[in-house]
Amino acid sequence: MIIISQLNWLCFLMPVMSFFDLISLRHSVRAFKEQKISDEVVEKILTAATKASSAGNLQSYQIFVITKKEDKKRLAVAAHEQNFIENASVVFVFCADPVTSAGEYGKRGEDLYCIQDATIACTYAQLAAHSLGFSSIWVGSFIEEQVARILNLPSGIRAIAMLVVGIPAEKPQITTRRPLSEIIHTL
Numbered sequence: 486m487i488i489i490s491q492l493n494w495l496c497f498l499m500p501v502m503s504f505f506d507l508i509s510l511r512h513s514v515r516a517f518k519e520q521k522i523s524d525e526v527v528e529k530i531l532t533a534a535t536k537a538s539s540a541g542n543l544q545s546y547q548i549f550v551i552t553k554k555e556d557k558k559r560l561a562v563a564a565h566e567q568n569f570i571e572n573a574s575v576v577f578v579f580c581a582d583p584v585t586s587a588g589e590y591g592k593r594g595e596d597l598y599c600i601q602d603a604t605i606a607c608t609y610a611q612l613a614a615h616s617l618g619f620s621s622i623w624v625g626s627f628i629e630e631q632v633a634r635i636l637n638l639p640s641g642i643r644a645i646a647m648l649v650v651g652i653p654a655e656k657p658q659i660t661t662r663r664p665l666s667e668i669i670h671t672l
Contacts, residue, residue, distance in 0.1 A: 507616055512657035514620035515569045520652050521552070522574040526617055530577070530650070533613030537606040540598035545586035546606055546645075549578040549636050556635065560647065563631035564624050574619070574651035578636060579607040581643045603645040610648050620653040 502510075527550060534548060551557055552575050560578070561570035570576060581603045586594030607623065614621045624647040632644040 511615040513622040514653045516655040517573040517651035530613045534606040534610040537609040539602040545582040545599040546603035547580045551576040564627040573649045577648040579603040579646045614650045621650045
């Protein structure tokens with residue numbers, strides 16, 4: 486007898502969304518229902534994050550998973566009173582690990598590659614959350630030292646981005662994008 490987990494069964498029943506639909510339909514949400522998401526979903530999102538490209542495959546980042554209301558509230562304060570953070574199901578804080586990257590790539594690894602690694606991983610997590618039917622918002626505006634204290638970050642580890650994930654309590658605002666002609670330069 487084959488037993489399919491609840492999440493896998495739901496994924497089996499849901500229509501598969503193309504990548505281009507996924508990125509077109511994903512929009513930031515700033516209001517969340519106070520509902521938990523399963524550990525299995527959190528693990529799927531984290532697994533997706535670890536599939537992200539990284540310089541030298543070093544994965545020079547750390548991911549902190551915050552689910553306790555008190556800790557989310559403290560992060561909201563550190564993020565300049567972005568209070569929607571405390572109602573989300575989970576907050577993933579992506580941190581750069583400069584020492585790991587510097588060991589292979591020196592100063593450029595320390596100053597840049599570890600930050601790129603953390604942000605690419607965060608992007609993968611955001612797209613994974615959306616593909617699983619959850620909403621999110623990327624938060625980059627926060628007081629880094631406060632977040633470091635809240636998470637008790639080891640020396641040298643830098644908080645780079647918060648990915649706030651949950652069940653939406655609002656319909657996302659559809660934002661327009663700049664035309665390609667304003668962004669693309671072909672040489």
